[in-house]
Amino acid sequence: MIEIKKLTKIYDNKKVLNNINVDIKTGEIFTVMGPSGTGKSTFIKSIIRLIKPESGEIIIDGRDILKAKKQFEIQSIRRDFGYLFQDSALFDSLNVWENVAFGLKYLTDIKPDKYFDVAREKLELVGLKDIEYKKINELSGGMKKRVALARAIAHNPKYILYDEPTTGLDPISSEKIMNLISEMSEKLGVTSVVVTHDVKLAFTISTRIGMLFGGKFLDVNTPEGIKNSSIKEVKEFVETSFIEVNRGH
Ligand code: ADP
Secondary structure (H helix, E strand, C coil), rough: CCCEEEEEEEEEEEEEEEEEEEEECCEEEEECCCCCCCCCCHHHHCCCCCCCEEEEEECCCEEEEECCCCHHHHHHHCCEEEECCCCCCCCCCHHHHHHHHHCCCHCCCCCHHHHHHHHHHHHHCCCCCCCCCCEEHHHHHHHHHHHHHHHHHHHCCEEEECCCCCCCCHHHHHHHHHHHHHHHHHCCCCEEEEECCHHHHHHCCCCCCEEECEEEEEEEEEHHHHHHHCHHHHHHHHHHHHHHHHHCC
16 A cells, blocks of 8 residues: 655745645555646656655554665565556667566576576566567567567566556557556456546546546546536536547547
8 A cells, every 4th residue: 555645846946746635545546636737747656666755654564765865675675566657668679578577687686597487487477489589670560569468567576656647658559558447457457657748548448547636636536426416626627628529639
C-alpha cells in the first residue's frame, strides 16, 4: 500500500502538487488523470523520489521514501517498483533481451547465466516471442513499449508505475498496452499506478481514478463515479475528452 500525505511540490513559487492526500491500495489499478501541465508526471515521479517534494509523506508498505536518508535505503524501496517511462527509454546499443535484463544485476540476486531465461520469460508475458536478439531500432513504437514493460517487470516488482503508457501509439497498439496493464495486474498481482490523459484507457482499466487539477485531486472515485461526477471541472474534462475520442483524436 502507498499512503500519500500532505504532498507538496513547488516549482518557481507555484505549488504543482498542493497538499495531496491519497491512499493507493494493494492490488488496485489507480489512475491519475487530468489535463496536461496539472502535475501528473510530478506526482508519479515523486512516488519513487525521482523528484524530491518540498513536504509531505509517501509511505510505501510502512517505509517513508521521502524520509530515507541514505541512497541504499532509497534503492531498497525502489526495488519494489517497475517504471514504464513515457518514451520507453530503451538503450539502442543493447539488443532486446539485454534491455530487458539490464536491471537484474542491480535489483536482484539472480545469477548472470540465468538473465537470458528471465528476459525470455518476461518477453513472453508481454506477448513477444523470438525477438530476443533484435535491435531496438527494428521495433515499432508499440513493441518498444512492450519491451520496456518486460524490463519493468523483470525483477518481479510489487508495484508498476506507468507514465502515459499509450501516448504516441496507434489505436491497436494502445489497446494491446491497455490489455497488458490489466493482465499484469491479474497475473502478477501487482499494484499499478497509471498517469494519463487518455480517458479511454482510464475508464477501461482502472479500479479507481484520481482527477488531478492544478495539483489537487478534485475527485477520487471508480470509473462509474468519475463518469457521473457532479464536480464541474471533472464533468467538463470527461465530456470534452469523449467528444475528442469520438472524433478520432
Ligand atoms: P503533467 O504531467 O500533468 O503534464 P507536469 O507534472 O509535467 O504535468 O508539470 C506540472 C507543472 O510543473 C507544469 O506547469 C510544468 O511546467 C511545471 N514543471 C514541471 N517540471 C518542472 C521543472 N523541472 N521546473 C519548473 N517547472 C516544472
